[in-house]
Amino acid sequence: MNKRFGLPPGFRLGIIGGGQLARMSAYEAFRLGIHTGAVCSTSGKDPMEQVTPVIFRGDVSDYDTLMKLAEWADVITLENEFLDGEVLERVQRDSGKPVYPSPKSFKLIESKRLEKETFRDAGIPVADFVVVESVAALQKTGARLGWPFILKSSKGGYDGYGNAVVSNQAEAEAAFRKFGGESGREVIAEEMVDFTKELAVMVARNAHGMVSYPCCETIQHHHICAKVLAPAPISRSLRDECVSLAEKAIQAIDGIGLFGFEFFLTKDNELLLNESAPRPHNSGHFSMEACSVSQFETHVRAVCGLPLAKPVMRYPAAVMINLLGKFNGPAELTLPDSESAHEEVHLHVYGKAESRLGRKMGHITVLGNNLENTLVTADRIEQATIL
């Protein structure tokens, strides 16, 4: 209690991006008295539009737009990784405003190749992979990784876009061309991992220290996060190991801010780091109510240089289910009358004007005493909620 920290009056946080992650970070910034501005698309329909008067419209990788944000803000952060590390670096240098996570960290994980090399070099297990230089190299790749393997666009892929499982030379060639491999875009090939679960850990770090969230299980449908179970229903020692690897990973990139790390748990109980995200993450939404401090408050604290609080689970079990669009059209919300008599049920709606089949429109989090019952309640409520 000796050292003290603070914020000057009217401290301003600039967020590159105007989606739901920016919006949920903004709620927590507001709660700490921090002003928030954001770079939003020109559509005028981004979730951030409704929650702050300070909007800079343009592309998230456009230097001039980012400079306008930087001129306004005291510190800058981001809500997605589809940015240009070089542009971030120029904006930080030319504006003199700090960007967290730093462009230096960002560049170490900017492409899937760099990300995997960075973590592998730090001694963190990752799935075997090679860079594919040409169509001609695909046969050799298959021989090394075994068929089928996965081809990935090194940059810009998300939620399954830019990924393809290929079983033979013809499929591999088609995917390689689709991902622009012949036009010089980087494509990597990765071994198929026979995993039993996918896990995730959120970690935050700044000059005050490092804090981690409980290891959770993420369940994907069609490559999109559908559900998250916290804590992950695996042994405590495996969860601890997963958290340790995530902490090793954030240190490997000297990360300042909040990062999400996704892991495969193989059938041999081996953990492989799969992906990282330099921002709040869908797998951490459960923390908003399940933990003593939400990932969004921790994000804001980490990038604004405030002390971090250790997140503790308030309940033995939490289940987060994404509310994915159930129709195409204006986003009308229908919810059940009686949510749950026994568990805590929390609804989050992102304020998107239009619903589309499968679009992330919101999420629900249910807190309870055991995962099994909590999951039953969560499923029931998700089914009764239309958005």
Place this chain on the structure above:
Amino acid sequence: MNKRFGLPPGFRLGIIGGGQLARMSAYEAFRLGIHTGAVCSTSGKDPMEQVTPVIFRGDVSDYDTLMKLAEWADVITLENEFLDGEVLERVQRDSGKPVYPSPKSFKLIESKRLEKETFRDAGIPVADFVVVESVAALQKTGARLGWPFILKSSKGGYDGYGNAVVSNQAEAEAAFRKFGGESGREVIAEEMVDFTKELAVMVARNAHGMVSYPCCETIQHHHICAKVLAPAPISRSLRDECVSLAEKAIQAIDGIGLFGFEFFLTKDNELLLNESAPRPHNSGHFSMEACSVSQFETHVRAVCGLPLAKPVMRYPAAVMINLLGKFNGPAELTLPDSESAHEEVHLHVYGKAESRLGRKMGHITVLGNNLENTLVTADRIEQATIL
């Protein structure tokens, strides 16, 4: 789970007032995907200014300003009671947009006289009082209520302003004149209640039902709420009785929305309803983290016609301490490094540009396993936090 309720796309909540209560309600509206607009003062410095692009500047009792809000909003609510019930009624009628709490309910508690008459007529115990018509009546008032007694401006008093304890005829005459009694402003006289504690209960009600928050103790310094202890350290049966009286009170005014009810606990363990507030209340801030659903979410749900969830305490004890301005000048925040190793500590800063001695700048809530320890931690953190 048979009945279903919902919100049309882009549902808009208009709040009359731009202070911290509006701001904290807005956070919860945003989380439910509800757009929020507010009537703010012309200063441009209200806490709401930073959290929504939809601001209508003007006086909260100005018909034209409220009509602009009503034109934009789907439903209207308020954040303080210093409004004109007649104007609210005209706005509701002329705009066709519902106002909750309704002008009808509002008018039953619009002045201290009406409020006390309404609750007394409903069989809810209140302190003895009389309307003072003239200076000449003061002596008779003293004879009935006993000296000293309290003189109150019937309208517009808050945090001790508009209240005076008077011990003799000279003091009584001075206060009566100060409150405008001679110019026709209504002044009431109230007996001094020998209370041991002040208690408060938040209750919400709409077509879906009624829910209540735990009875808490409020501790005032210089007539301003300083601390809140939840649950109130009194017997369970007294807490239950207090909740019952609050529920009787909201029904007595057919209240739709969220109401705060303040009580005196006399040394004979008698409960007297002291004041009501048709809005979120300082005594309910602890609910933001201490309960399964915060008073602000319940406020939004109640006025937007959504189902209400029963608030349950997550921890055995919660202490809320207001962060009252410790200096005059730009609102720089200084906070301790390590907040607490054992309890949950939550910081709220209202985004006011200027600090002033004693001004409500924010609050902290500490959650723990017993009130005594939690209070020690909360006091320590409040002392180390400067705002």
